Structures are given as C-alpha cells and as structure tokens.
Amino acid sequence: MSTITVDGVTKRFGDTVALEDVSFEIDEGEFTIVMGVSGSGKSTLLRCLSGLLEPTEGEIYIDGEPVTGTNKNVALIFQQHNLVGQMSAYANALTGSLSRCSLVESVLQLQDEEEKYRALSALETVGLVDESQKKVRQMSGGQQQRVGIARALVQEPQVMLADEPVSSLDPGSAQEVMRYLRETTAERGLTTLTSLHQVNIARKFGHRFIGLHDGQKVFDGYRDDLTIDVIDRIYGDIDTEGMFVSDAETAGESSSPDGIEADGGRR
Template identity: 70%
Template sequence: MSRITVDGVTKTFGETVALDDVSFEIPDGEFVIVLGVSGSGKSTLLRCMNGLAAPTEGTVTVDGEEVTGPRADVAMIFQQHNIIGQMTAFSNALTGSLNRTGFFESLLQFQDREDKYQALEALDTVGLLDEAQQTARRMSGGQQQRVGIARALVQNPNIMLADEPVASLDPGSSQQVMGYLRTAAEERGLTALISLHQVNLARKFGQRFIGLRDGEKVFDGYRDEFSMDVIDRIYGDIDTEGMFEAEDATDDEEAVA
C-alpha cells in the first residue's frame, strides 16, 4: 500500500486555480523532489498534504486515512525556519515533542529524558550536536534550517515534508541542508517530499521527481527519465540558468551577530 496518495486534488483561491486535478502515489521510503517555478503550486500541494489547507476537490490519504488536519506523523519543514532566535538549538529541537507534552510544558522543557535524548540525537543527525547550546539567532541560515530539521525529527514522523527549505540559503549551505535531509530520511526510514526550484540540487539528491506547472502535474518519474526535455516541460520559456548553482560553492557556516 502506498504511504501517501494524492487523488484528483484541486485547490482554488477565488478564481485562481493553484492546483488542478493532481494525482500521484508515493510508496514507503521514497525521497521525492517537487519541482516548479514560484506560483506553480508546490507550497499549496504540501499544505494540502500536511493538513494546513483543505483541497477544494479530491483527497490526500496517508496510510489509507484521509488527511483532514495536521498529523503528528507528518512533519513539516518551512522555508523561513520558524525557530525561536533567543532559544538554543537544543531547546528549539526539543519543541518537536510538542505533540506529546503540550505547549507550555514543551517551552519550559518539562519533557521526559527520552524526549531530551531524541533532541540531542536529532541534532547529531544534522551535524549540530556540538552546537546544541548555541543560541539560534547567532547561527547561520544553514545551521538554523538544520535545527528546523532536527525539530521535525523529534516529532517522530513517518513522513517528512519540506517547503523550499533552501530557497534563502547560499549554494554551499543548500547542498549541506539537502544532504542532511536525505541522510535523516535514509537513517530513519522516512518518506520525504521536498519542494525545490534548483534543478542541480534536485538531480543530485532526488530519487523521484514530480514537476508542477501552473498547478498541473507535467512530470512524474525517476532519475533516468529526468532529461532536459523534462526540465523544459516544467519550466517552459523561463530562464533556468540561475537554477543550476555551482557544485563547489563555499558553505556559510560562520555565526552571525
């Protein structure tokens, strides 16, 4: 049975069609990249998949159960990190246990020892164990996004969704974050769906690719099918030169004031 099934999902906002009859299935353990330009429907698709938005038509099901709202087994990583700057990396990661401990208990770190161990383990997974007590606001953008990944892992999800997680990062940091996302998914056996616009990152890290254009699915296939013709189908006449970033860019790992 497929872990995720998107069946005929259409989402409209007034007269604007954000998604138009999108369907696909994702089996357990796949690492899927959703590609498309801004406005193609990527974010709307992920919001429908994690229950933050309801489809106008169609359904999303996880393990055979229709998604009608946020689920503890579906973690979401956002473009803007959404972490608390004055808290440490450890404290931010620990808030991933919110669904088990409650809001105030989580903020006051009243979690049990197992939750705290999981937070440290998640920071280790994303290469930040030595920075556990570093204040988040003093970390680089790439490090902050990795804290966001750690927080998602503490949620103990089966599915990990990430909405343009590297859009605001330099090329080196983007590659690091994508590498840690894939490592986390592989080590924990997660099903992952990541939205991107950078073609080279998609080709480097993706197993399967879903292309959206003007809210419609225009491609769904694997690495051996992901050709320049497919890229043209997804991006059309848009200049894709900036979407092929340098592979050897320097990572931004210095702390910021």
C-alpha cells in the same frame, strides 16, 4: 514508513486555481522532489499534504487514511525555519515533542529524559550537537535549517515534508542541508517530499521527481527521465542553463538512499 496517495486534488483560492486535478502515489520510504517555479503550486501541495490546507476537490490519503487535518505522524519543515531566535538550538529542537506534552511543559523544558534525549540525538544526526546551547539567532541560515530538520525528527514522524528548505541559502549551505535531509530521512526510513525550484540541487539529491507547472502535474519520473525537454515543460520560458551543475561538480557525491547515483550534468 507510510504510503501517500494524492487523488484528483484541486485547490482554489477564490478565482485562482493553485492546483488542478493532481494525482500521484508515493511508496514507503521514497525520497521525492516536487519541482517548479514559484507559484507553480508546490507549497500549496505540501500544505494540503500536511493538513494545513483542505483541497477544494479530491482526496489525500496516508496509509489509506484520508488527511482531514494536521497529523502528528507528518512533519513539515518550513522555508523560513520558523524557529525562536532567542532560544538555543536544543530548546528549538525540543519543541518537536509538543504533540506529546503540554505547552507549559515545553516552554519550561519539563519534558521527560527520553524527550530530551531525542532532541540531542536529532541535533547529533544533523551535525549540531556541539552547537546545542547556541542561540539560533547566532547561527547561519544553513545551521538554522538543520535545527528545523532536528525539530521535525523529534516529532518522530512517518512522513517528512520540506517546503523550499534551501531557497534562501547559498549553494554550499543548500547542498549541506539537502545532504542532511536525504541521509537522515533515509536512516529513519521516512517517506519524504521536498519542494525545490533549483534544478541542479534537485538533480543532485533527488530520486523521484514530480514537476508542477501552473498548478498541473506535467512530469512524474526519475533522474534519467529528467531530460531538457522535461525541464522546459516544467519551467516554461525561464532560462534554466545556470540551474544545472556539471559532472565534475557532482563527482564524489554519495549515492542516494536507494542506490541510484547522483549524476548531475545537463542532458
């Protein structure tokens, strides 16, 4: 497991300020959701954490080491899956081992048996081992995103980042993907940050929440602190009434990895 420190991070693209003086710390094994509307800076933050983008100002540390580029111990799940449709779920999951083998070995599936076992094990973890030979293009959006989670698990990271992993999915598929993401990262003790704009799904599956608005951190707390006033601060003038689920809809949802129940409902 890994700790994350974000210290005064600002990211500019020309005259546009995507992030402004953002700071926070994430403990080992914590499951954190970054909330905000599109354009609030969520994706920029995760790309800085993954090393795909370099902050204009400030520093990011993982286990006390500065992030200066991509890191094999940090996996990023993309919003649009980034899978190869003509390849099977198994072949896509197996590409998570690229940091440990050559591109040729990966394309020809010449990885050793241990790597192949990791791919099948990861697919089993996300409930897709029986679909392992199915071409990804024949799968639903929710299944494809679960393949993306499996691929990230094969990488064997210490930190898991997920950039709007359910934004293009229907509500049922979105909840299924979030359940697999939360459970699998808890089982493996991964420090996890996922960005979401849906308040109801965030409240149902989240433990800790960081709210961004116009690139600034406007909230950092836990579910009981996520009041309607805080939601309004994060989402501004957007009508969030339909973004909450009722207590009845969340009834029966298993507790989060840290033992805090998912309570749902508007407060």
